[in-house]
Amino acid sequence: MNDLPKRVEIHEEGPREGFQIEPPGFSLEDRARLVEALAGAGLAQIQVASFVNPVRVPQMADAAELFARIRKVEGVRYTALWLNEKGFERARSVPQVDIDGALYFYTSDAFSQMNNGASAEEHNRKQIDWIRRYHACGIKVDTAYVMTAFGCHFAGEISEQQLAQTLDLIRAVETEGEVHLERLYLADTVGWANPLSVQRRVELVRRFFPHVRVGMHLHDTRGAGMANALAALQCGVDLFDASVAGLGGCPFSGHAAGGAAGNICTEDLVFMCHEMGIETGVDLEHLIGAAKFAEQLIGRRLEGRLMHSGSLAAYRRQ
Amino acid sequence: MNDLPKRVEIHEEGPREGFQIEPPGFSLEDRARLVEALAGAGLAQIQVASFVNPVRVPQMADAAELFARIRKVEGVRYTALWLNEKGFERARSVPQVDIDGALYFYTSDAFSQMNNGASAEEHNRKQIDWIRRYHACGIKVDTAYVMTAFGCHFAGEISEQQLAQTLDLIRAVETEGEVHLERLYLADTVGWANPLSVQRRVELVRRFFPHVRVGMHLHDTRGAGMANALAALQCGVDLFDASVAGLGGCPFSGHAAGGAAGNICTEDLVFMCHEMGIETGVDLEHLIGAAKFAEQLIGRRLEGRLMHSGSLAAYRRQ
Numbered sequence: 001m002n003d004l005p006k007r008v009e010i011h012e013e014g015p016r017e018g019f020q021i022e023p024p025g026f027s028l029e030d031r032a033r034l035v036e037a038l039a040g041a042g043l044a045q046i047q048v049a050s051f052v053n054p055v056r057v058p059q060m061a062d063a064a065e066l067f068a069r070i071r072k073v074e075g076v077r078y079t080a081l082w083l084n085e086k087g088f089e090r091a092r093s094v095p096q097v098d099i100d101g102a103l104y105f106y107t108s109d110a111f112s113q114m115n116n117g118a119s120a121e122e123h124n125r126k127q128i129d130w131i132r133r134y135h136a137c138g139i140k141v142d143t144a145y146v147m148t149a150f151g152c153h154f155a156g157e158i159s160e161q162q163l164a165q166t167l168d169l170i171r172a173v174e175t176e177g178e179v180h181l182e183r184l185y186l187a188d189t190v191g192w193a194n195p196l197s198v199q200r201r202v203e204l205v206r207r208f209f210p211h212v213r214v215g216m217h218l219h220d221t222r223g224a225g226m227a228n229a230l231a232a233l234q235c236g237v238d239l240f241d242a243s244v245a246g247l248g249g250c251p252f253s254g255h256a257a258g259g260a261a262g263n264i265c266t267e268d269l270v271f272m273c274h275e276m277g278i279e280t281g282v283d284l285e286h287l288i289g290a291a292k293f294a295e296q297l298i299g300r301r302l303e304g305r306l307m308h309s310g311s312l313a314a315y316r317r318q
Numbered sequence: 319m320n321d322l323p324k325r326v327e328i329h330e331e332g333p334r335e336g337f338q339i340e341p342p343g344f345s346l347e348d349r350a351r352l353v354e355a356l357a358g359a360g361l362a363q364i365q366v367a368s369f370v371n372p373v374r375v376p377q378m379a380d381a382a383e384l385f386a387r388i389r390k391v392e393g394v395r396y397t398a399l400w401l402n403e404k405g406f407e408r409a410r411s412v413p414q415v416d417i418d419g420a421l422y423f424y425t426s427d428a429f430s431q432m433n434n435g436a437s438a439e440e441h442n443r444k445q446i447d448w449i450r451r452y453h454a455c456g457i458k459v460d461t462a463y464v465m466t467a468f469g470c471h472f473a474g475e476i477s478e479q480q481l482a483q484t485l486d487l488i489r490a491v492e493t494e495g496e497v498h499l500e501r502l503y504l505a506d507t508v509g510w511a512n513p514l515s516v517q518r519r520v521e522l523v524r525r526f527f528p529h530v531r532v533g534m535h536l537h538d539t540r541g542a543g544m545a546n547a548l549a550a551l552q553c554g555v556d557l558f559d560a561s562v563a564g565l566g567g568c569p570f571s572g573h574a575a576g577g578a579a580g581n582i583c584t585e586d587l588v589f590m591c592h593e594m595g596i597e598t599g600v601d602l603e604h605l606i607g608a609a610k611f612a613e614q615l616i617g618r619r620l621e622g623r624l625m626h627s628g629s630l631a632a633y634r635r636q
Binding site: 157 | 469471474475509510512513514515538539540541542543544545547548549579583585586587589590593594595619622623624626627629630633634
């Protein structure tokens, strides 16, 4: 495990992941308090909400109001998600949003058709337009995501060859768009990754992009989420998306029936990192407090483990 | 990950772990059906029940009747747990029990005092008596467990030096008792392990016992259970205790308040192994069926992930 990073950066996604799948009606005040608790715990990047179709996702219709309500902490980035130009324009009109110029690439035609109404290649080539749009607004473009980089419930397994084709196209877009990617995330959107495939695909990304920082967006759909995170850490991966309390899971509908599983749980990941001597910049006890607050808001037991068992700090102090 | 084993053996503990912490009253018929479903899924070693004080653990008072009711499958071992001579004699009187001559060693005086009413060293030396007792009954002694091999909520962190002292004593007992240990399990009884400590301690065991097969008894108390399993697999560990559906967790009481977290979840472990090309001898779809039956019996959502999301088989067949 010699390649373990000294420090990892975590992008907290709970406030968006969690509340977009719950019924609408959570108060702005409570959701703002959760974001503030996460920032207070030391998380330096928090995805607050998405600017998406309010008819399809009414839970996020009040994204602008939520951003406006948060008491911000200096040095913390409060990010948002959008899927199209309209969403981006809405996000850009909210001064509190920290705009990331991230590009999204698809490996699977079927998944891209569903999300974007276009084939993967069509959608991927359109990322050039996004680069121009971001540049026109003075927004730096340095991050790319590969969606369903391991497999997809519509297209099945994504082979390493398919991933390589997507990476090849990303490289072409990078050249044509005159950007320099600093971060490239592999997303295991629906839980197809295993520790071996994580390591092989991280290595593949590094062959295409020797200087990029590789990141992982992992979901704990089938129980291997934390083992996949470990496999990535062992390759020196130091960028992770995660979700406080494991928010985002939908316990009341099977995945096959449309339910989604949450991201890997932020405080469980922070605990594992700290136990292995990897810094996160996060105060674990504060973060557990935020996870408990999230559970209290949602009103049912959430998937995180550490929040229910407690950390080891109290036992070590004895 | 070159040291990954080709095949792992899993000791299923759900029927004991799960029902010992639930309120009494589950029918013998249902519990026998669960054991039968697990054997039907290909699990070759199943811990059915414990022979312990029926006043303290009334859920296991009917252990003998449960064993008698199971329709056994050829080649499957149906094991039991006991903590003292009286329990052993009860287990031995039940012809359906497959008796394991396992020795239990403690690293922590506090934990040993609580479980055994004796210091760790006193308890550990008494294992010689157990060897004699087992030998007198014609039972082979080839397995040892190190309890709380990583840490303990009473004694705090167990250092590698403390573990080494315990291993040294196990070696002395092995010599004095004239047994040859073939399997040595490290138990992370209350969730102190991390992937680095797993790897270091497996290596430590191998320095003391170069020819022993190392096993892991892991609990997913703090979310690192599967990552710890991966770390062990990477060292070539091929013996795991696990619990179907993650049975054994107690969601209604915090760990600090006396609640316990379940073993790592059998079907999640089997899934991860299969995805990495490691054989288990288990039919995953049958095992998921058994997990769902366990959840139906318990009557609340259990911690396993795969049982809720489904495996990848259906998507691969498309």
